[in-house]
Amino acid sequence: MNLAQWQLDTDIRAALSERKIAVVGLSANPARPSHDVARVMQGHGYTIVPINPREDLVLGATSYPSLSAAAAETGPIALVNVFRESSAVPAIAEEAVSIGARFLWLQLGVISVDGIHVAEAGGLTCIVDRCLKIEYRRFYGFAG
Numbered sequence: 219m220n221l222a223q224w225q226l227d228t229d230i231r232a233a234l235s236e237r238k239i240a241v242v243g244l245s246a247n248p249a250r251p252s253h254d255v256a257r258v259m260q261g262h263g264y265t266i267v268p269i270n271p272r273e274d275l276v277l278g279a280t281s282y283p284s285l286s287a288a289a290a291e292t293g294p295i296a297l298v299n300v301f302r303e304s305s306a307v308p309a310i311a312e313e314a315v316s317i318g319a320r321f322l323w324l325q326l327g328v329i330s331v332d333g334i335h336v337a338e339a340g341g342l343t344c345i346v347d348r349c350l351k352i353e354y355r356r357f358y359g360f361a362g
Contacts, residue, residue: 224334224346230353233321233345236297237264240288240319242310243301244268246276252301253277255325255351262354267292285310289317296320299350300328307333315340325349 239259244252244266253276256266260277268276271283282288289295298314300307300323307330314322314337322337323345324330334344345353 219329219331221329221346224344225348229321229343230345230348231357232343233297233323234350234354234357236321238267238292238295239264239297239299239350240267240269240285240295241299241301242269242285244270244273244276244281245301246273246281250301251325255299255301255349258351259354262358267295285313285317285319294318297323299323299325301325302328304328304330304333308336311336311340311342314342321345323348323350 241252241256244256247253256277260266266277266279267288268279268281269285269288270281273281295317296319298319300310311322311333319342322342326347326349329347337344
């Protein structure tokens, strides 16, 4: 499958311009990739909103059971970053549309054509099979 249409530099830069990131599937375990990516982005000044019903606090931030709960408590969320299995993406995309998000970012290995279609039908721009941290560093280096 050719993913190039969901990996455009212009879309990636636009998504990175959003300074608040809801991270769906963010783990409190420092060994997990979701934790590392969120920690690095937080270090570059991004506000991280953890979305994980099994966590209470991650990286010093309250973890919410859903995007809807997070948006109700923290205000608008434009960038939704997904660290979940691909089969969970359609429901996440529906919720991202319902909260008025602008971007659905699926991390490396997270690919769901159905989820992409849901998000795009709702007006979201999708970035697929790319790592937020790697793309940040590609554009802005390590210092940010």
